[in-house]
Amino acid sequence: MYSQSNSPTNQSVYTVSRLNREIRTILERGFASIVLTGEISNFVAPASGHWYFSLKDDKSQVRAAMWRGNNRYAKFRPKDGDQVQVQARVSLYEPRGDYQVIVEHMEAAGEGQLKQQFEALKMQLAAQGLFSSTHKKALPSTINRVGVITSSTGAAIKDILTVLKRRAPQLEVVIYPCQVQGEQAHAGIIEKLELANARNEVDVLIVGRGGGSLEDLWCFNHEQLAHAIYHSQLPVISAVGHEIDTTISDFVADIRAATPSAAAELVSPDSHALRHGIVHQKQLLHSAWRHQLNARQQQLHALKSRLAQQHPANQLMQQQQRFDELQMRLHHAMEARLSHQHRLINQLNMRLQRANPHDKVASAKYQLQQLSSRLLAAQKEQLYGAQSQLSQLAARLDSISPLAVLARGYSITKNEHGIVKSIQQVQPQQQLTTVLADGEITTQVVCVQPKG
Structure with a gap:
């Protein structure tokens, strides 16, 4: 039966842009970081600096992009047909709805496997304590003879000898020649390392070679060589490749030098620096001697001064000077006291004159x-x-005055309440008093007749 709940009118309607955006979110969350191997094809590098290409195997392919901020750290520029291993995240190019991978790191496929082996061995040896600093030996304070385990015809031995000749020509160099590249090269290095320890004819060993690819330097990542370096009684300096190259021997050696030339500088004091140091020490010694001499002279001068100060004649002169000073201070104080008393008397006289009672x-x-x-x-x-x-x-x-009014013939009529000013205040049979200028008349009202 058809269900009304599945009707398109009851569902959320997606736009294509919304669909692509949500699918992109799902892909990026579900495949945030993956390692992918494949063959480069359709490689394009436009002026923007970004790389666009496809990764394929014998059955499928996928579009890929590597932004400029990431591809500038790549050790090589890929080309069609290269086998690579990449670290990437899966995404979607929304305008076309094409899914793609965004590459963050790229390396040759074979090199990637070697790096995995390198990291696994590194973790194993670290767990065994071969990299612990507590087992590392310091370089001798004085080095007279240096041993070098490397190829007798490589660039490394030339660089080492050049630096030693320039910096410390007095040092003796013992070369233990061996192969430093190839599947069995580690065995030759181990043999020379054991030989140098058995002879014990040098003060320090330099083990290394010049730069190269990871495959070229792989013999220095061998586990047996790491144990041989770890058990060496002589201090070992690892000087493999360039500064950016890192091998297992670098971690297990007592000291790691960035290059063979840097290793030569570590074991060789600069002759110019030594001469400068001697001259500097001579100057310091002379300065210290002059300082001590000046200090002794100042001490002698101070003792002479103290002796002169303690002489009886000097003490007597000082006491006399002190007596004279006190005497002058007493004289000045007496004069100041007398002057103050005179001023006080004068002030009192003036006040007395101003207070004279006669005036x-x-x-x-x-x-x-x-x-x-x-x-x-x-x-x-x-x-x-x-x-x-x-x-x-x-x-x-x-x-x-009302008396003056009464004298002119007027009178005042009163009732018991006071002066009568209106007939409204008079009632029949009421007794009234009339005041005249020469007396009063008492009357009784017969009737009250208003005007009009």
Whole structure:
């Protein structure tokens, strides 16, 4: 039966871009880092610096890209037909929907296998303690004879001899020639290493060769050679290849030199530096001698000075000088004291003169006279003003006095509540009092008749 839940109208509708983007996310999460081998084909290197190519085997192929930031660390530039081993992550090129691998590291296929063997042996020997610093021997403080285990015709021996001749021609060099490349080269190196230890005729051994590919240097990654170096009684310096090359012998040796020339510099003190050191030590010795001489002379001078200071005559002169100084200080102090007392007496005399009571009494009398005159004048003026104000107030009081009004023929009518100003305040049969200028009249109201 058809289910409605599977209808396209009920499902999320993808765009092509969304589909490619989500598939890319799934691929990059599921294949974040893989190791892939294959053959290079269709290799293209545009101006951008990126590499685009295909990796194929006899049945399939896959597109690949290696960005410029990663391919600049590659040790070689690949070409069509090269067998390579790459470390990559799987991705998707969204515009075309093509899946591809993004290469982060590339090396030749055979070299990749050798590196795997190298790492496995390195971990094994490290676990056995062959790389431990506690077993490494230091170089002798004095080196008179150097042993070199390398090819007698290679570039390494030439570089070593050139450096030793320039820096320390007094050093003796014993060469233990052997092959340093090939499947059985490690056996020859072990044989010469054991021979040098048996003879014990050198102070230090340099084991190495010039640069080359990983396959060329492979004999220095042999386990038997690592054990031989580890058990050597003589200090061993490993000087294999260039500075970027690393071998098992570098880890197990007592000292690792970046190049054969660097190893020669380690075992050879620079003759120019020695001469410079001798001259410098001579200068230091002379400077120390002069310093000691100056110190002794200064000490002698100080003792002479102390002796002169302790002489009785000198002590007596110092005491006399001290007595004179105290006497002068006492004289100055007495003069200063007398001068201060004279100034104090003068100040007191001046204050006494300023405080004379005769002048104060005369001044007080004069002030009293002035104040008396001012008081009398003020009293007169105040009395005159009061009289004038009293006259004015009496006139105003007389003008508004009810007695004056009564004297002109008017009267005032009162009831028990006060002055009657309206007939509304009067009731029939009410007793009223009429005030005249010369007396009062008591009346009784018969009737009250308003106007109109």
